Amino acid sequence: MSTRVHTTERLTVSPAGGSAGAYVTGVDLSKANDAEEIAGIRRALLDHLVVALPDQKLSLDDLERFTDALGGRDITPFVRPIEGRPHVIRILKEPHEKLNFANAWHTDLSYLDAPPSFTVLYCLETPSIGGDTVWANQYMAFETLSAGLRDTLLGLNAVHSAGPAYGTGGYLDGVKDKMSTKIEPSKDAYKEQVHPAVIAHAETAKPALYLNPVYTQRIAGWSKAESDGLLGYVFRHSVNENFTWRLKWAKGTLAIWDNRCTQHFALNDYHGQRREMVRTSVKGSKPKAARA
Ligand code: SIN
Numbered sequence: 001m002s003t004r005v006h007t008t009e010r011l012t013v014s015p016a017g018g019s020a021g022a023y024v025t026g027v028d029l030s031k032a033n034d035a036e037e038i039a040g041i042r043r044a045l046l047d048h049l050v051v052a053l054p055d056q057k058l059s060l061d062d063l064e065r066f067t068d069a070l071g072g073r074d075i076t077p078f079v080r081p082i083e084g085r086p087h088v089i090r091i092l093k094e095p096h097e098k099l100n101f102a103n104a105w106h107t108d109l110s111y112l113d114a115p116p117s118f119t120v121l122y123c124l125e126t127p128s129i130g131g132d133t134v135w136a137n138q139y140m141a142f143e144t145l146s147a148g149l150r151d152t153l154l155g156l157n158a159v160h161s162a163g164p165a166y167g168t169g170g171y172l173d174g175v176k177d178k179m180s181t182k183i184e185p186s187k188d189a190y191k192e193q194v195h196p197a198v199i200a201h202a203e204t205a206k207p208a209l210y211l212n213p214v215y216t217q218r219i220a221g222w223s224k225a226e227s228d229g230l231l232g233y234v235f236r237h238s239v240n241e242n243f244t245w246r247l248k249w250a251k252g253t254l255a256i257w258d259n260r261c262t263q264h265f266a267l268n269d270y271h272g273q274r275r276e277m278v279r280t281s282v283k284g285s286k287p288k289a290a291r292a
Pocket residue numbers: 091101102119121132133264265266267277279
């Protein structure tokens with residue numbers, strides 16, 4: 001990962017963390033962005049995994065247009081979208097609420113056959129302190145395992161499902177009335193999807209761990225006890241502080257992250273304050289194994 005500020009005629013990419021994260025300035029996303037700007041943002045994402053563009057003034061039309069330019073908007077299952085905007089969800093915690101959305105390490109929608117490549121999150125309101133988001137670099141998580149465990153994981157597949165989180169009778173069904181983010185539990189969430197434990201990133205081809213504690217249920221073909229043992233270790237290792245970058249939001253910041261090589265976690269440390277975001281997903285492809 002480059003630590004140098006990279007400036008083109010059109011945009012500046014300033015690395016913000018040693019393991020992930022960069023600020024991109026010089027682009028106004030409220031205007032239709034040309035191919036050079038979109039390519040510059042995509043390049044920054046491939047290099048830094050998460051990018052933040054401060055001081056954007058966006059309508060929902062702008063957000064949708066930008067999402068399309070990045071690769072096409074996709075739906076987010078099991079969260080009710082904004083009225084008339086089937087691809088945009090609102091993530092909201094009101095001052096009286098105690099629970100927030102995404103307060104656990106995860107990779108967005110890994111339970112789908114073709115999970116989103118990128119997630120786009122735009123900040124409408126943020127607490128004066130707290131409410132940061134943290135990302136962990138999953139290339140690093142893989143590289144820093146022993147050769148023996150890397151070799152084992154390269155031969156494994158894992159079963160993903162949204163059931164325990166979004167299924168009827170699942171965790172969020174039990175607490176949905178305490179959250180302003182509109183959760184829509186469904187029996188369909190229990191559907192299972194198998195993905196390689198280590199994927200080859202669809203654009204960089206680099207190997208990345210693709211196991212996360214919210215959606216990865218077990219190693220395919222292993223008993224629950226065996227699986228829990230290995231996954232417990234890998235889940236802890238994957239989010240080692242050394243692999244992380246933490247963003248402090250401000251109103252108007254838009255962040256984009258690459259779900260093919262990161263996990264993320266939304267902190268819940270701002271009780272009594274309001275935080276409001278809107279989110280879209282960019283279409284992705286079926287993850288491919290790092291070992292063909
Ligand atoms: C998410 O996981 O999409 C939400 C992240 C956040 O609210 O910071």
